[in-house]
Amino acid sequence: MKKIFYYILMGAFLLGTATSCEDSVEDLSKVTYFAELNLKGDDFVKLSLGETYTEPGYEATENGEDISEKVKVTGSVDSSTPGFYNLVYSVANVDGFSVTKTRQVMVVNPDSFASAYQGESQAGTRHYTGAPILITENEDGTYLIDDLLGGLQFYGMNPGFEPMYDFHAEAKLKLNADNTLTLIKVGNWYFASELALSLTEGKYNPETGVVTMTVDYGGTPLSVTLTK
Incomplete structure (x- = not known):
């Protein structure tokens, strides 16, 4: 009688072990189609x-x-x-x-200086294209460009670091009667205390919608081209 009871217990144990293994194997063999x-x-x-x-x-x-x-x-x-x-x-x-x-x-806006542009920037061997640049008109008739550098920092040299760090060098511009540009003020940005920015030359071509600028990038000439 004891032997029969022993065999029953062993059978139940082996059956439970087999079931557990089957469940484990079934979980591991599941296929996910992405x-x-x-x-x-x-x-x-x-x-x-x-x-x-x-x-x-x-x-x-x-x-x-x-x-x-x-x-x-x-x-x-x-x-x-x-x-x-x-x-x-x-x-x-x-x-x-x-x-x-x-x-x-x-x-x-094909008919206005205030528009969205794709920016191209080049300083020495550093050359970046396709940066999203936006120019908007202020109430006083001046303009705000969201990055005077044409995307050099936020798009080229330090992509992905915003919004933790502000690599957009916002600037206030004046569009003169002859379509040349005058830099009025550069706003705060991450490297503002290290790099002084100034506009050596700037011009807007209303026929092509292209903006060309030469920026003094802390002593380094920076070529910026904005295209609609």
Whole structure:
């Protein structure tokens, strides 16, 4: 009788161990299929002031299945105001793992100095392009440029450090009757106490919408070109 009871206990133990191992193996062998997200059209779109933004579209799949209806889009475009607008697309798979992509929309005013621009900056061998630069008009008729350096610091030399550090050298400008630029004041920025900035030469071409500036970057000539 004792032997029979012993065999029953051993059988139950072995069955429980086998079940536990099966559960463990089942958990370890689970496969996650990550979602794939693709944007149709370009990830950078340029519009003129007042032009309507038309969404080019997107598509998402998970293990070959179309899940485009699950894509969430955050952000909006105000085509009545020059600037840069980011549209963020995101989608998650059944296990909650998400993927995101961003499309940037640039709204320019082709008929005004106050507009959004793409900045190019070059100081010696350092050369950066594609920085988002914005010029707005002040109430007194002067203009504020959000980075006199054309993106040299925040976009080129120190990308990703903002907003912890302010690498935008904001400046107040005057647009003269002959379309030359005069620097009135440079605002506070991270290197303000170390690098004195001045404008050696500046000009706006209303026909092409291009701004060209030579900035004295702490004793180093800095070439800045802004293009709509």
